[in-house]
Amino acid sequence: MMNIEEYKNVWVFIETEHGKAKNVGLELLNQGKILAKANNEKVIGVVIGRDMNDVVKSVISYGADEVIVVEGEEYKDYSTDGYTNVMNKLVKKYKPSVILIGATINGRDLGPRLACRLQTGLTADCTGLDIDEASRAIAWTRPAFGGNLMATILCSDTRPQIGTVRPGVFKKIQPDESKSVNVIKEEIHTPADEIRTKLIDFIKIAGEEGVKLEEAEIIVSGGRGLGKAENFSIVKDLADVLGAAVGSSRAAVDAGWISPLQQVGQTGKTVGPKIYIACGISGAVQHLAGMSSSDIIIAINKDPDAPIFNIADYAIVGDLFEVIPALTQQIREYQNS
Known part of the structure; x- marks a missing residue:
């Protein structure tokens, strides 16, 4: 005993x-x-x-x-x-x-x-x-x-x-x-x-060349509101000017728009960056569980009743296809000034 x-x-x-x-x-x-x-x-x-x-x-x-x-x-x-x-x-x-x-x-x-x-x-x-x-x-x-x-x-x-x-x-x-x-x-x-196994080599996985989600201080995530895979480019542009990692909701992963390695949530990765920007993510409880410990949460969504706004520090109600490029341009101009 x-x-x-x-x-x-x-x-x-x-x-x-x-x-x-x-x-x-x-x-x-x-x-x-x-x-x-x-x-x-x-x-x-x-x-x-x-x-x-x-x-x-x-x-x-x-x-x-x-x-x-x-x-x-x-x-x-x-x-x-x-x-x-x-x-x-x-x-x-x-x-x-x-x-x-x-x-x-x-x-x-x-x-x-x-x-x-x-x-x-x-x-x-x-x-x-x-x-x-x-x-x-x-x-x-x-x-x-x-x-x-x-x-x-x-x-x-x-x-x-x-x-x-x-x-x-x-x-x-x-x-x-x-x-x-x-x-x-x-x-x-x-x-x-x-010891029955031996490490031969480290191979970088495609999509891991940027900042890792778990270690990122800023994360820009896209969700179902982006509509299709090609539209993730505006999320990546914003992430680039901020030196941020790109994340996603489960819906975007399930749709095949982005790699599962970038999924945030209960069935993805749990993150706690200084700034988390949610673009077109409604805020299902499974997603919130993976990012709610972020220091500052900024949500961009055209639905004023989206659950993500309940935990957001800054809420932007509007068309993400207008808001994100404008925000990216403003940041770029500030950096170049």
């Missing part, structure tokens, strides 16, 4: 790419700190890779109370076998109560594999985290039934509690470069014959 009282602290798996920490891990450090504080625990960043000194400094500056680092040539690139082996051994040694993992491609691979190895639960693709007052367990909130409901799930009987969390749901804190915390270096190696 598992003694739950032995398990303490909130761990955040810090995913890296090309030697840098991905934003989602740094975002989760902030929320992890809130969860840890509620139970008088620490938030601990877990870093796996090769030559991770810069990543460790970043993790400390973004709020970790402690960092655990495992380095080795075999961890230069992510592998299911290697990273699961490391996390499994670390968990058995330190017994964390909670493990937060970004719901990225790699995170969605690592989370369930680790949960199975540890014989504990996993809540996938979360959009909210809280503490259940009665049990002090994590209350994991995620979309259910195709995004039509939000389910809150508790892992009451086993530890650690593991969940994958969408990028962009939480905000990073302002980094404190002067901060210093304890860094634990663990020696864990995985034999080459136990």
